Amino acid sequence: MNKTPRGSAPKDAESTLYASVRALIQSARSTIARGVDLVQVHTNFDIGRHIVEFEQRGAQRAEYGQQMLKQMSERLTAEFGxxxxxxxxxxxxxxxxxxAPRIGQTASGFFEGQAPREISQTLSDLLIASDVKRPFTLSWSHYxxxxxxxxxxxxSFYEIESTQQNWTLRELRRQFQSGLYERLALSRxxxxxxxxxxxxxxxxxxxxxxxxxxxxxxLGLSEQARFSESELxxxxxxxxxxxxLELGKGFLFEARQRRFTFDDExxxxxLVFYNRLLRCYxxxxxxxxxxxxxxxxxxxxYVNYFDRYVKTDAEAATVGIVLCKKKHEALVEITLPKDANIHAREYQLxxxxxxxxxxxLAEWAVADE
Known part of the structure; x- marks a missing residue:
């Protein structure tokens, strides 16, 4: 029988300790990175404020202001990179x-009158205080x-979603380029x-x-390529x-090719998913x-089976989505009852x-008036 050498910790305990310390380090680094982002955003906001306030004094014409910004850019770059x-x-x-109009106050209000060494403490308060109204929540690259x-x-929609869903800049770009706002708006x-x-x-x-x-x-599949449903x-x-990410909020993946049997067939x-927000399959x-x-x-x-034999009484009715290359609106309307929880949706590659x-969206808005 293998025994743990005297004076050494069991491997399980060591792994647990390592995982705990690793999580602490990752959390600290994430907090620091977020703090740096917040400082940069607030600083850039204040730089913008100083520029606008200087312009509003009316001391220079537009061409002078342009030249002034260019010279300031050169001096700042020379000193700060x-x-x-x-x-x-x-x-x-x-x-x-x-x-500025939306916030109703300058972001510098959080740091105003503080020595540089005090800013880090204020920033820490911003990150952990739940009752502080944070004017900015994303990185400068996001903004x-x-x-x-x-x-x-x-x-406004993309800013809210980026904050709530913790989108990276890459995810934000992809959602914007895929027209998420328009695709959601068209069904509302x-x-x-x-x-x-x-x-x-x-x-x-x-x-x-x-x-x-x-x-x-x-998926990297070409519109012209020949592939089967199993390959898709x-x-x-x-x-x-x-x-x-494309499906949206609250989705959890449960199974592929989920089998069920009745009458020996x-x-x-x-694909089977569960949505934790609606509590339904x-x-x-x-x-x-x-x-x-x-x-x-x-x-x-499929939906009838899940509603009768899989979902619990506490869960909402099952939703069925047929994801197809080409939808036939009239066929859907005449085949399904109005209260059916079955939906046909098109996909594109x-x-x-x-x-x-x-x-x-513009045509839909006019037609809805």
Whole structure:
């Protein structure tokens, strides 16, 4: 029998200690990194404030102001290094102009009158105090990207979602480029669109889970390539984190090819998810071609089975989604009852044109008036 040498810790205990210390270090580094981001954002906001206040004194004409910023950029870069180019100073000015009215106070109020050594303590308070209204929650890189979004409602939506979902800059760019705001807005009434801008994506009913089309460009499959439904499913499983991000809030992956049996016959659901916000199962069936009434009937059977034999009384009704290449609206309407929890949604393997989505949204708004 192997014995632990005298004076040495058991391996399990060592692993537990290592995991605890590792988690502490990662948490500390994350907090420090976030703190650095917050300091940079607040500092850039204040730089923008100083520039705007100087301009508002009316001491110079526009061309002089441009030259003044250029000279200041050169001096700051010489002393502090990169990050203070003319374009960056203009972004700081724009950042202040955009956010000062909404915040209602200067971000410098958090640091005003404090010695440099006190700033770190104030920053720590900002990070841990739950009752402090934090004016900024994202990195400077996030805000630079958001400043490029002209539509204020759309910009507000992406800022809220980036904060709530902890999106990286890469994830934010992908969601913007895939037209997430437009795809969600197209399935909502005017009040729902206003809610997107004011509160972000709220999931309170089954219809809130839906967007169209689902964009699966991350799978790396070509529109022209020949592939089977099983290959499409395998590609989704391989990129399951990306697929969960595309599905939206609250989704947990449970199984692929989930089998159930009755009357000695086996049936398989392509993908089974659970949404923790709605507390319900979400079944997804993948179809390569055009939607048929048999596809809808099959999904209705899957949903009925889960509702009767899988879900508990405390859980909400199961949602079924047939993900297809081409949807037939009239077929869906005539096949399914109005209260059916079955939905057909199209997918595409390339990023949509934002201009096309915006045009569809404009047409939808006019038609709804």
């Amino acid at each position: 990169s990050g203070f180019s003319l374009s960056n100073l203009k972004l700081m000015r724009q950042f202040y102009v955009q956010y 630079v990207f958001l400043l490029g979004i002209k539509n204020t409602d759309e910009r 009434d005017p009040d729902g669109i206003r809610q997107l801008a004011q509160q972000g994506h709220i999931v309170s009913q089954a219809s809130d889970l839906l967007k169209e089309p689902l964009v699966l460009e991350f 499913e395998a590609a989704i499983i391989h990129k399951i984190e990306h697929f969960l 086996h049936f398989f659901v392509d 979400v079944l997804i069936d993948l179809k390569l071609g055009k939607l048929t009434h048999q596809d809808l009937g099959q999904m209705q059977m 390339y990023l949509p044109s934002k201009e096309e989505l915006q045009q569809k």
